[in-house]
Each structure stands twice: as structure tokens, then as C-alpha cells.
Amino acid sequence: xxxxxxxxxxxxxxxxxxxxxxxxxxxxxxxxxxxxxxxxxxxxxxxxxxxxxxxxxxxxxxxxxxxxxxxxxxxxxxxxxxxxxxxxxxxxxxxxxxxxxxxxxxxxxxxxxxxxxxxxxxxxxxxxxxxxxxxxxxxxxxxxxxxxxxxxxxxxxxxxxxxxxxxxxxxxxxxxxxxxxxxxxxxxxxxxxxxxxxxxxxxxxxxxxxxxxxxxxxxxxxxxxxxxxxxxxxxxxxxxxxxxxxxxxxxxxxxxxxxxxxxxxxxxxxxxxxxxxxxxxxxxxxxxxxxxxxxxxxxxx
Amino acid sequence: xxxxxxxxxxxxxxxxxxxxxxxxxxxxxxxxxxxxxxxxxxxxxxxxxxxxxxxxxxxxxxxxxxxxxxxxxxxxxxxxxxxxxxxxxxxxxxxxxxxxxxxxxxxxxxxxxxxxxxxxxxxxxxxxxxxxxxxxxxxxxxxxxxxxxxxxxxxxxxxxxxxxxxxxxxxxxxxxxxxxxxxxxxxxxxxxxxxxxxxxxxxxxxxxxxxxxxxxxxxxxxxxxxxxxxxxxxxxxxxxxxxxxxxxxxxxxxxxxxxxxxxxxxxxxxxxxxxxxxxxxxxxxxxxxxxxxxxxxxxxxxxxxxxxxxxxxxxxxxxxxxxxxxxxxxxxxxxxxxxxxxxxxxxxxxxxxxxxxxxxxxxxxxxxxxxxxxxxxxxxxxxxxxxxxxxxxxxxxxxxxxxxxxxxxxxxxxxxxxxxxxxxxxxx
Numbered sequence: 001x002x003x004x005x006x007x008x009x010x011x012x013x014x015x016x017x018x019x020x021x022x023x024x025x026x027x028x029x030x031x032x033x034x035x036x037x038x039x040x041x042x043x044x045x046x047x048x049x050x051x052x053x054x055x056x057x058x059x060x061x062x063x064x065x066x067x068x069x070x071x072x073x074x075x076x077x078x079x080x081x082x083x084x085x086x087x088x089x090x091x092x093x094x095x096x097x098x099x100x101x102x103x104x105x106x107x108x109x110x111x112x113x114x115x116x117x118x119x120x121x122x123x124x125x126x127x128x129x130x131x132x133x134x135x136x137x138x139x140x141x142x143x144x145x146x147x148x149x150x151x152x153x154x155x156x157x158x159x160x161x162x163x164x165x166x167x168x169x170x171x172x173x174x175x176x177x178x179x180x181x182x183x184x185x186x187x188x189x190x191x192x193x194x195x196x197x198x199x200x201x202x203x204x205x206x207x208x209x210x211x212x213x214x215x216x217x218x219x220x221x222x223x224x225x226x227x228x229x230x231x232x233x234x235x236x237x238x239x240x241x242x243x244x245x246x247x248x249x250x251x252x253x254x255x256x257x258x259x260x261x262x263x264x265x266x267x268x269x270x271x272x273x274x275x276x277x278x279x280x281x282x283x284x285x286x287x288x289x290x291x292x293x294x295x296x297x298x299x300x301x
Numbered sequence: 302x303x304x305x306x307x308x309x310x311x312x313x314x315x316x317x318x319x320x321x322x323x324x325x326x327x328x329x330x331x332x333x334x335x336x337x338x339x340x341x342x343x344x345x346x347x348x349x350x351x352x353x354x355x356x357x358x359x360x361x362x363x364x365x366x367x368x369x370x371x372x373x374x375x376x377x378x379x380x381x382x383x384x385x386x387x388x389x390x391x392x393x394x395x396x397x398x399x400x401x402x403x404x405x406x407x408x409x410x411x412x413x414x415x416x417x418x419x420x421x422x423x424x425x426x427x428x429x430x431x432x433x434x435x436x437x438x439x440x441x442x443x444x445x446x447x448x449x450x451x452x453x454x455x456x457x458x459x460x461x462x463x464x465x466x467x468x469x470x471x472x473x474x475x476x477x478x479x480x481x482x483x484x485x486x487x488x489x490x491x492x493x494x495x496x497x498x499x500x501x502x503x504x505x506x507x508x509x510x511x512x513x514x515x516x517x518x519x520x521x522x523x524x525x526x527x528x529x530x531x532x533x534x535x536x537x538x539x540x541x542x543x544x545x546x547x548x549x550x551x552x553x554x555x556x557x558x559x560x561x562x563x564x565x566x567x568x569x570x571x572x573x574x575x576x577x578x579x580x581x582x583x584x585x586x587x588x589x590x591x592x593x594x595x596x597x598x599x600x601x602x603x604x605x606x607x608x609x610x611x612x613x614x615x616x617x618x619x620x621x622x623x624x625x626x627x628x629x630x631x632x633x634x635x636x637x638x639x640x641x642x643x644x645x646x647x648x649x650x651x652x653x654x655x656x657x658x659x660x661x662x663x664x665x666x667x668x669x670x671x672x673x674x675x676x677x678x679x680x681x682x683x684x685x686x687x688x689x690x691x692x693x694x695x696x697x698x699x700x701x702x703x704x705x706x707x708x709x710x711x712x713x714x715x716x717x718x719x720x721x722x723x724x725x726x727x728x729x
Contacts, residue, residue: 121668155691155692155695158692186680189676190679276682277681277682299683
């Protein structure tokens with residue numbers, strides 16, 4: 001089965017300029033774009049290694065492309081940790097922070113991370129910085145009575161990735177959103193268009209419909225289910241995954257391992273010069289027994 | 302201390318009352334009196350530059366104002382003493398509204414002191430946000446007592462001085478911006494008189510009983526802008542569920558206009574409102590359409606009442622009329638924002654994108670508009686632009702200037718407060 005999944009798409013633009021004459025010089029530019037798309041290939045729960053360019057089939061806006069090169073696990077990571085500060089997860093907060101902080105040991109000197117908080121609005125707590133820098137202690141305020149989950153994920157996902165770096169967003173949340181401007185139904189589309197891959201480490205579940213009381217409790221349960229489903233759809237659209245492990249340190253380790261195992265495929269696009277959104281298809285040449293997840297498109301400027 | 306604040310979002314976070322605020326601060330004494338001396342001597346800019354209320358709660362500021370004005374003079378006192386007291390009272394009333402008007406007005410965001418941030422230490426930056434130069438109280442809890450106190454010191458009879466009209470309009474704007482609908486509209490059933498030891502509380506209850514708008518009409522006479530302010534107040538008080546602060550705490554979940562997803566929430570809310578009430582407000586607004594200076598605003602408000610009910614044809618008609626009657630950037634941006642929403646709801650997403658872009662060009666600091674626009678930009682793969690639009694406000698440290706266009710409309714005279722204050726000074 002071929003499933004679209006993980007992948008940062010980066011376009012490298014190599015421009016050559018030729019000056020003819022010193023005065024009133026006409027400038028000729030030759031530009032070659034290289035598209036890089038990452039893809040996770042799994043056999044069951046195990047990442048597959050050792051694949052080469054010939055093992056992948058790529059189409060760009062439906063036009064088959066030649067994969068020039070493939071690398072695995074070499075690109076540095078940009079990780080955005082999205083931390084839910086809302087009252088509803090206060091009991092799990094300290095454990096999550098400890099587990100997320102512990103992830104520092106799994107990161108390399110060239111990796112970077114930033115921390116974003118879900119409050120009643122999105123807040124960037126720490127801008128992108130080397131992941132090996134000391135992390136300040138994290139506490140939560142006593143009261144954060146509402147949660148802008150969709151807005152915060154929008155902020156985390158919206159920034160286009162930097163060339164030669166891969167962007168991973170990990171959100172820790174119960175999935176409840178009570179205060180976003182953004183309609184959470186929009187999240188999957190945003191995640192689909194984003195460079196970053198979204199992983200969710202979940203805690204808590206909304207009450208089942210029959211368990212919720214009438215009135216406000218029922219409304220809240222419905223809202224919670226809707227926003228949580230939107231989050232799951234966004235995770236799928238970005239080619240990430242949802243982790244529900246009670247051992248959150250293990251969940252983080254699994255995410256990093258999976259994300260690092262992604263291949264980066266590079267190709268020089270042929271026959272697809274139009275700017276704007278390009279639809280990608282990446283499949284395995286020999287798909288038997290493999291699950292392949294790769295980005296479904298990229299923006300060409 | 303004021304720079305160590307946590308930004309949590311909306312005013313409704315704090316269910317604390319003004320009484321609770323009193324305990325948070327230890328205001329400096331003498332700052333207000335010094336500024337008042339400067340203001341009375343005509344050094345208005347110098348007086349305002351001292352930001353005399355910044356470290357005060359409304360209660361402590363009013364205490365300072367009271368001390369500067371001096372004890373009330375009995376009616377039997379010599380005329381010179383009475384005139385002297387009245388002169389100082391009116392200076393203080395102008396000063397109080399002027400200083401409050403100079404503060405940035407906000408509802409969407411505010412700063413909340415973290416108890417004693419000095420104990421947190423430098424390692425706690427993850428949820429402490431450096432917010433330079435932000436006063437330690439939120440605006441909306443400040444306006445009601447200040448305006449109520451100042452109103453009690455305004456001339457009640459005799460010829461209307463030129464500065465009085467802008468004073469009244471500024472004070473109405475402050476209360477509308479703060480959502481003090483009850484104080485504006487008045488409530489004759491209000492029987493409380495307040496704690497005798499708290500001047501601000503007595504002033505607030507007295508003003509609620511009479512109604513600030515009624516006082517304005519009594520003093521200035523019937524004027525189109527006052528009629529508009531009355532309709533705006535009545536319609537806003539219908540749909541603002543917050544029952545905001547007047548005395549005591551506000552709602553912990555905030556009001557309709559505190560909600561950031563305002564257009565979506567309003568659609569849900571409109572279903573619960575008796576359509577007769579909408580019709581009543583529409584009739585009152587339509588009666589003001591022929592006032593040339595009000596036409597665009599009135600048409601926008603009529604569109605506002607229709608957009609809530611998803612009546613797209615009527616919304617569009619009113620937006621067309623508003624657009625034809627205005628060149629004001631905020632009005633034009635609001636027209637396009639609403640039009641974009643109409644298209645989005647109708648499934649015409651490319652048209653929505655075009656109109657949100659147009660609105661954004663005119664007014665780039667509205668969280669709601671920016672979010673809707675950025676979502677549309679992402680949809681069509683224009684991600685760099687989406688990032689710019691979102692990060693322009695989400696990554697900024699703190700910006701009191703950013704406001705939702707809907708909120709600006711609801712706040713009525715609120716957007717003109719500084720202009721009124723300037724006119725008041727020029728007329729003195």
C-alpha cells in the first residue's frame with residue numbers, strides 16, 4: 001500500500017548570472033531548480049534502509065521525474081515543540097515537559113528547536129535555537145481557561161522550511177480547542193500545504209456521546225471531538241502520526257527515529273515550469289510490503 | 302515589575318474585581334497631582350507624557366483626583382469659592398478622560414501580572430513574556446469608574462462650553478470600547494449606592510442608575526451621533542453576553558466580543574435571538590441613514606446585523622451602500638472583510654481570498670482577518686505570504702494596536718476617542 005506521508009519539500013535554486021560588458025550590461029540568468037522531497041519508508045514498524053534513486057517513482061503535476069539522488073538521515077532537523085498550557089492537561093504537563101526536554105539527548109549539534117505555547121492565543125516561547133542550548137525551566141501559570149489549539153498549530157506549521165533542513169512539529173495536547181480564530185476544519189488543508197510534518201502526542205479523550213450530559217457538557221464534548229478529529233486529520237495530511245504511549249519519552253524517541261529515517265529524494269523538475277502549487281506523487285518502485293509516506297505537493301515560486 | 306507580565310489573551314481571564322486589583326498595586330503618590338497642575342497650567346502635552354495613571358488602579362487614581370479637586374463646596378459657600386472648586390473639578394474631569402483616552406485601548410489582549418514575578422527568576426522565560434511599557438491594569442476595567450467620577454464633576458447646567466461636546470463623546474467612546482453597556486444605557490432599577498468609603502464605587506452606581514447617554518443628551522441635546530451611540534449601545538447590549546464589569550467581577554468566560562472567533566460565534570448566537578429585536582435595531586438605524594456623516598457607519602452596522610443571520614443578499618446590499626458612502630480605510634476594510642466572509646460561507650473561496658487581501662491592505666493588524674486571509678493563502682499554496690500575514694501579529698511581543706474589525710465597529714465611538722480628546726483640548 002502506498003500512503004502519502006512524511007516530507008519536507010525544498011527547492012534549491014541555483015542561479016548563474018553572466019555579465020556582458022561593463023556598462024549597460026545585459027544580464028542573463030540561467031536557473032535550475034532542484035526539488036527535495038522526503039519520504040518515510042516502513043516495513044511494519046521498522047524503517048527501511050538502503051534504498052536508492054531507482055527505488056522511487058516521482059511525478060510532479062503528473063509528469064514523471066528522474067530522481068537524481070537519495071540520502072537518508074543526513075539533513076539537520078528543525079523541531080517545533082507545541083506545548084498545551086490549558087487547564088485540561090495540567091496533570092500531565094510536568095511529565096510531558098520532562099519527556100520533551102529529555103529529547104534533547106537525541107538531537108545533534110546541527111539540529112534546532114523552538115517552543116511554542118498554546119494559551120488563549122498562540123505564543124512563541126523560545127524562537128528557533130540550537131537544540132543543544134540549555135533549556136530554561138518551564139512552568140505553567142495557574143489558570144489558562146481556554147485553548148487556541150488550531151491557531152497555535154497554524155503558527156507552528158505556517159513557516160516554509162529552510163533549504164537543507166527538515167521541519168518537524170510535535171504537539172502535546174488533549175486536542176480540545178475552545179478559543180481559536182481559525183476554524184479547526186481548516187487545519188488539515190493547512191497541514192497538507194505545510195513543509196513541516198506534524199506529530200501529536202495525545203493525552204486524554206473526549207467523553208463518548210452517551211457519557212456527556214446535556215447542555216454545556218454535551219457542547220463541550222462535541223467541540224472536543226470535532227477539534228481532536230481535525231487534529232488527527234491534520235496529522236494525516238502532513239504525513240505524521242499520532243502517539244498515545246503512556247511512556248512519553250518513548251513516544252518522543254520513536255518520533256525522532258521515524259523522522260530521521262526519512263529519505264530525501266532530489267530531482268530536477270522537467271516539464272513542470274508553472275509557479276504555484278505542484279502536486280507530487282511518490283511511490284516505491286517495488287511496493288510490496290512497504291508503506292511509503294511522502295509530501296503531496298510543494299509551492300514553486 | 303511591570304515588564305514581567307504574562308500574556309494570556311483576553312480580558313475575561315481575570316474574574317478579579319477592581320477590588321482585587323486594588324491590592325495588586327501600590328501606586329506612587331503625587332504623580333497625578335503634579336500632572337494635574339501641569340494640565341491646569343496649559344502644559345497638556347507635558348502632563349500627558351508623565352502617563353500619570355500608569356501605576357494606578359482606577360480607585361487609587363480617583364483618590365488622587367479627589368484630593369486635587371478638594372472637598373465639595375457647600376451651596377451656601379461664597380461664589381468665589383464655588384467657582385474655584387468648579388474650575389478645578391472641570392479641569393480634573395477633562396484630565397481624567399484625556400489621560401484615559403491616551404492609553405491604548407484594547408479588549409482582545411491584555412497583560413496580567415504574575416503575582417510576584419520577581420520571585421520567578423530569569424530562568425522562567427518560557428512563559429514570561431517581556432512586555433515593555435505596558436501598564437499593570439487592563440483598560441476596560443479602568444474606564445467605567447474614571448468616567449463615572451469625571452461625569453459627576455461636569456457642568457450640569459448653564460451654557461454648554463465648546464470643550465464639553467468632545468468630552469461627552471470621548472467618554473461615551475471609552476465606555477463603548479469597554480463594553481459598559483449598562484452604564485451607558487442606564488438602569489433605573491439600580492438601587493445600590495456603593496461603599497461610602499469608595500468614591501469610585503458611588504460614582505459608578507449613580508451613573509448606572511441614570512445612564513451616561515441620557516446624561517449626555519440632557520446636557521448636549523438630541524444629536525445624530527448620540528442617537529447612533531444609543532442604538533449601538535442597545536444592540537451591543539443585546540448581543541454582548543458578557544455582562545461586563547461595572548462593579549465587581551466580570552464573566553470568567555468572557556463575552557461574545559471577547560471571543561476571537563467572532564464571526565463564527567455570532568452566527569451561532571444569532572439563532573438564539575428574537576428576530577423582533579433585530580428588526581427593532583434595524584428600524585432605529587435606518588432612521589439615521591439620511592445623516593450624511595453617519596451613512597457609511599449606519600450601513601455597515603445594518604450589514605453587521607445581517608451577516609450574523611447569514612442573510613447574504615441583504616448583507617451585500619448594505620455593504621455596497623457603505624462602500625459608496627465612505628473613503629475611510631477602516632470602514633472600507635470592514636466592508637471587504639465582511640464580503641470575504643460572505644463569500645467564504647457561500648463556498649466562493651477564491652473571491653473570499655481576494656477580498657480578505659483587499660481588507661488586509663487597508664488594515665493589516667486584525668487577528669481575525671489575518672487568520673482568515675492566511676488560511677486562504679495556505680489553501681492556494683502561497684505559504685510564504687501566509688507566514689508573513691500570521692507571524693505579523695502572532696510573533697509580535699505585544700501590540701495593543703491590533704484589533705478585530707468587528708470589535709472596532711461594535712466599540713462605536715471608541716475608535717474616535719483620541720480625536721475627541723484632541724478636540725476637547727483645542728476647545729479649552
